[in-house]
Amino acid sequence: HLNYILVNLAVANLLVSCVGSFxxxxSFANxxxxxxxxxxxxxxxxxxLGGMVSxxxxxxxxxxxxxxxCKPLGNFVFKPDHAIACCVFTWVFALIASVPPLFGWSRYIPEGLQCSCGPDWYTTNNKYNNESYVMFLFGFCFAVPFATIVFCYTQLLITLKMAAKAQAESASTQKAEREVTRMVVVMVLGFLVCWMPYASFALWMINHRGNS
Incomplete structure (x- = not known):
């Protein structure tokens, strides 16, 4: 059932690639x-929208x-319906995050090299309440997902270590422990590498606008 979520991730990335990259x-040529x-x-x-879904x-x-x-809910079985609900959840939350600039809470303007558009990190026009929107994005769309990832994978690693001890550190459990540890490190670092620069730059711009 994980495949549903992975396909959802691929669709979101394809959306960003097709629209944003084109x-x-x-624009870069001009x-x-x-x-x-x-x-x-x-x-x-x-x-x-695509970035938030991703x-x-x-x-x-x-x-x-x-x-x-980790089975925190006991014998709960994660079924296809649950996976589909999770995918719907990502799109609903992404819409909540991406729609406001269309209706006056911040706005979409050319950013960076002026070749693509994104939320307004730059101007100080209080009409659009840019500061509050950036803080909303940072908390709702960066801090919360990051905390979720760290918590879940930490619990996963702890559970695996406990299972390894119970099985007297067999070769198979040691291998599984190494693979999960590697996965945790890659997922957390991958998340930070992809999103930390953008989130940090947005916060820096909000706090240093108008400075020479």
Missing amino acids: TACC RYFIFGPHMCKIEGFMAT LWSLAVVAFERWLVI
């Missing part, structure tokens, strides 16, 4: 966003592994 490449303000809103929304899917994968392996 407009960015075309050194500015060439598609106009309305397309900027659409591109910013679609890229943010991010929350990583958290859901960790949560699913925790439920299946």
Whole structure:
């Protein structure tokens, strides 16, 4: 049933690649966003939506592994319906995060090299309440998923270590422990490498706008 969530993750990444990469490449050739303000809103929304689905899917994968392996709910069985519900959950949360700039809570504008669009980290116009939106994104779409990933994989590692001790550290359990440890490190570091620079830059921009 994990495959449902992985397909969901792939669809989200494909959305970002098809929309964001195409407009960015075309605009980069002209050194500015060439598609106009309305397309900027659409591109910013679609890229943010796909990014948030991808991010929350990583958290859901960790949560699913925790439920299946650590069994905090006893004999609960993670079924396809639950996996589909988790996928729907990622899209609902992503919509909650990406829709507000379309209706005045922050806005989508060209960012970086002005070749793609994203939430407004830059301006100090209080009309759009950019600061509160950035803090909302940082907490709701970075800190919470990251905490979920760390908690679930830490519990997974602890459970495996306890099982290894109970089985007198057999070769198979030692191998499984090494594989899970490697997976935990890769997932956490991968999450940080992908999202920490963007999240940190957004917070830095919010706190240093107007400084020379």
